[in-house]
Structure formats: C-alpha cells, structure tokens
Amino acid sequence: MQHFKKLLAILLCALFIFTVVACDSGKDPVKTDPSKPAESGDPVDTDKPDDPVKPDDPDKLSLENIKIGFVHITDPSDMGYTYNHDLGTQKMQKELGLKDDQIINKFNTSEDETCENALRELAEQGCHIIFATSFGFEDYVIKVAKDYPDIEFCHATGYKAASAGLDNVHNYFGKIYQARYLSGIAAGLKTEKNKLGYVGAFPFPEVISGFTAFYLGAKSVNPDVKMTVKYTHSWNNPTLEAQLAQALIDEGCDVLGQHCDSTAPATAAEAAGVFHVGYNSDMRDAAPNASLTSAVWDWSRYLVFAINKLIAGEEIPVDWGEGLAEGVCDVSPLNDAIVAPDTAAKIEEARAKIVSGDWDVFTGPLVDVRGETVVAEGETFIEPASAPSWGYILEGIDAQAD
C-alpha cells in the first residue's frame, strides 16, 4: 500500500508537470533542423547536396525558401496587441503564399534573457528575417543581431536601430495616432457631458501620444470636450482596468478610450450605460451596446514590405512608420446602431485631410496644461522617428500624476 501511494504521488506530480509544460509550449512549434545531425560531423560544409530547398542556387532567397521568425510577448488569446500582430502575420502569409513551416512563432516570451534565447533559436533554425514585437525586446535584438550579420532583425515600437550601428537592425511602428484621432471623433460626437475618460497603461510617450491624438480628434468636432486620464501602471491587468474604468465613470465620464490590452473598459462602460472606444481589436462583440469603434493596426503592410525588400535584395529602411494613407492603421467598422449621427461623414472628412498629406494631427496652436504653447499656430509637430516621442499634456486633459 505504501509503495502504491508513493507511486501514485509520483504519477500525479508527473501529470502536473506534463500539463503545465504541455500548456506552455503547445503553440511553439520548435522543429529540430533535419540538417543538424549531419552538420555535427562536418561543420564547415554548408552546401549540402541533400538540402531539398536550395539545390540549384543555394544563395538565391525566394518566397519558396524564406524562413520568417516572430517573437511575441504573449499569445493571440490576449485579443489585443499580440492578437493583432498575429492577424498581420496570417494576412502576410496569405498574401505572399507562404507555407506554414516557413513561419516560426515564439509566443509568451518575456522581456528578459528568454527573449535572447528565443532570438538565437530562431536564428539557428535558419530564419532569414526575424520580427520582435515588444518594446522591451530591443536590447536583446541588438545583442543577438551582432552575432548574426546575415539575418535581418526588425523590432516594433523601438528607437535604437538608428544608433545601433548595425545594418541588419531595423525599427518599425506606425502613425497609430492618426487612427486614434479618427476614433476620437466618434467619442467627441457621442459624449453628452463633454467629459471623456481614458484608461492608460503608463505615463509614457506611446500612451501620451495616443490619448492626445484621441483628445484632439474629439475636440475637432466638440470644442468644449474635456478628458480625464488615469493609469493602471501595467500593460495588461484586466482587473485594474475594469476598476479604473468604473472610477472614471463615477467621475462623470460618459465615453471611455483606452490604451491597455483587455476588453474590461468596454464591458465596464456597457454595464454602466456609457460608451467606449477601443484599441487593437474590434470590441463590438464584447460590448455591443457600448463599443463605438476601435483604433486598429494592419501589421501585414510592414511584414510584406520588409520581406519583399529582403527577397529583392534591397535595403530595409532603418526606421519605418507609415500611417493611415498606407493602410497601416485605421478605425474598425463603426457600430452603426449607437454612434452619433454624422460620425461616419466627419471621420471620412478627417481621413481625407490626413491622407492628402497636407495636414497632420499635431498641428498648432496647441497649448499644454501649464499654458505654454507647445506647437505654434501654423506649425505641425512631426515625429522624428517611428516610435512616438510626444510627451506634452495638453490643456483640457486632466492626467493623473505619476
């Protein structure tokens, strides 16, 4: 009996470990390189005749033999940032006609040495181009890129590629503030109390640039509008997001915007009978009575662009950040049942203005909370790089102190 109990204990523990490990790496198709064992005997032999992919011209990179790696901070079940990026991957795959085994995803990679390992694994697995999608990956990308000069590394939301001094490191992001501006129009027309609320993640330029554009969009159609911003101090904490949304609603905000990952602000708004503008994903299914629209990305634009450049043998730009005109970002379909009348027309009007290239969101006169003019009349603030740097809190925005 005693032996049986011990055996059972061991078995149950093994089951635990198995389940945990199986859950973690369920979506992580780490395939062993078939050429590895042969290589161990003769490491210098790179032009193996038995390599099925490139028998004729081993150096010629094409859509048939290119391998693409991705490193993501979470997995698509977040229904937010990673979900959106993965949608872009799928669209890119379809557009370029790639096979499933040409794309290797590393999900749930934290912003520490795990990222370095993931990048090295992708490089060793023969990826020709690797996309790292989270801000905190940047230092690891630069570190690993030094060791693999033949592989292209593209990092989203970062800013260090220009100063890294490496030809194979590139940054990319997009002018999401243009989409934020359009989504702000929907909020500005909908609010009755002229008080918007905004659930932010961190007091950080990417967030500040986003809510400023959102506010300016609202203000363009509703000059009296004010906005309150509060931070969760986390990119993803659904419980805090729900509580923060409720705090904003209790202060009298009747349309909420958000820069955080979950649907919690949308559902909190719906339960309280107010409205909401989302980010990253179309949230109409989550809160059909509250979600007006969302600012969303189409990452496939960059992925296709970068991969085509690589195959054509051209230089990938060191920093890339396109916007509304190129279809990199946009607003998701409007929730026609609840948006204010005229919303679609006003959004189209603003879109035409931005797409024409004559005008951009941060056009003066813009005055900050201390009463100082940060962008003079007739001037336009243009982001110097793809990663946002805008850090001014404008008049009319009540942002929680850090």
Next chain:
Amino acid sequence: MKVLNVIINLINAAVLAGTPLLLATSGEILTEKSGNLNLGVEGQMYMGAIAGLAGAWFAEQWFGTGGMIPLIIAVIFSFIMGCISGLIYSVLTVTLRANQNVTGLTLAIFGTGFGKFFGEVLGHKAGGFVAVGQETKAMFGNINFGKLTETPFIGTLFFRYNWLVYFALIIAVIMGWYLNKTRSGLSLRAVGESPGTADSAGINVTRYKYGATIIGGGLCGLAGMYMSMVNQKGIWVTDCVSGYGWLAIALVIFSTWSPLRAIYSSIIFGGLTVMYMRIPIPGLPTAIYMMFPYIATIIVLILTSIKQIKEHAQPASTGLNYYREER
C-alpha cells in the same frame, strides 16, 4: 456634497473589489483551520473562473437562452471545479502527505495554466471573444432594488451591488457561526490546532481535513467566477484573476483567521487597492500609493505578533502534515 459622493463611490468600489477577496479568503480560512496551508488559491480561482464562464457559455448554447439557467450552471460548475482543485490538494497532502507548500505552489501554477489553456480552447471554439449574451451579463450585474437603489447615498452605499456581494457576506457570517458556535466547527479547529489531540478525542482528522479543504476550494472557485463573470462581464480575458488569489492569502493573515473580521478587512483591503484611482494624494508617487494594501498587511502582521493573542494566531498545525504513527 462632491466629497461625500467621492467617498460613497469609493466605498462602493471597495466592496466590489473586496467581494472576490472575501469569498477566497473565507475559503482559505476554512482550509487553514483544518491545518492545510493551501497556497494554490490563485490556481483554484483560475479553474473556477474558466469553469464558470464555460458553464454559462455552453448553457446558453444548449438551452438557447440567457439569464437564470446559465447563471445556475456557472455557479455549479465553478464551485465543483473549485472542489476538485481542493480534492487534488487534499489527496496529495492528506493522504499522500506531500509537502503542503510545494503542493500549493504547484496547484497555483497548474490552475493558472488550466484556466488559460481552456480559455484559449474556448476562444478557438467561439472564433473570437468568448462572451456570454446580454441576459446572462445582466444576471451578474447590479441588482435593481427599485426605489431603494435610487435613494441618494443609501442606495449607492447598500443597494448598488451584484448578488454575489450579499452572498459572500452571508457565507462569511455562516462560516463565523460555524467555526465558533457549532460542535463540528470546534472539532475542525481542534484538528487545525492539534490533530493528534483531536484524533485521541475520536475526531476523524482525515475527514475534517478533506471536507474543509474541498469546501474551501469550492469557495475559491466561486471567487474565480466573480473575476470572470462580474469583473470581466462574462468575457474570457487572459490574466483575469490578476493575482487576487495571492491577495486572498495575504488577507487571511490580515483578518487573523476569522471570517467575520475578513468582512471588514476585505473591504479595507479592496478599498486600499482602488483608492489611488479615486483620491489622488498630491506629491505621493503612484507606485508607493499602490503598495498600501501590502504595507497594511505587514503592519497587521507586526501588530498581531507583538500582541500575541492566541485567538488571532495561525492554527498551530498549519502547514504540517499529520502522521498518526508519529503522534
């Protein structure tokens, strides 16, 4: 008037934040009273969270209706799933005498993975958001007491909650009564303090440990259901439990192993977690402000260990497995 409104809204938010903590804390107190130190509350809550949501979601599909039936199924599923997690813990620690700390931590990791895994499975099945319908959402929303809810101040203070708030209060009161006023509760406390003595007195130690841990796990499961069904309004969101399971364990200490004290301490604790959003203190960095609940826990720990009141102490055998042969 405005200040009063802010305070009343803060209390309202504190109660809502404190309710899942109260449920999980009650469950954990019951568990610890039997001498089992279960650190797996976070995992148990995840299991309850996904079971409750899956129950409601499938019930809507099976019966083609929202509202009461999905609600009942969500409650049953999450409670049973919580019980199963308690059963796993009991089998490992009581029958097989595995180390309680390690088992609890493993359960926390296992349950978290369990919740996220099946959340994703469900997401693929739903092809997007796993979301319940409006009628079911409404069942987990605030109860409409009619005129009472509309009464200024009083309405917000007492009648602007979902049913789980009142349910959690009743559970805590019943548990206080059970532990302090019934013979069975006395036996349970005896098991937690000194299982050897309890065994000599003819109390079935194994049965009490199993019973308390399983029911306690069930309550943690219900707390998890609160996170997915009330906080997230019936939508599966990864990380929906957000560390509340760990908070509940801290709160057991904060309320010094008493379900009745857990009532107000969970409200205070909940209030401290949401206060930074509502009452800004000029000059105080938010990062420090957000530490308040934990600073309070440390202070309570220090105070209780200075005063050395036996009634406020951890049950003596908590964390130790009982070997009858070594009595």
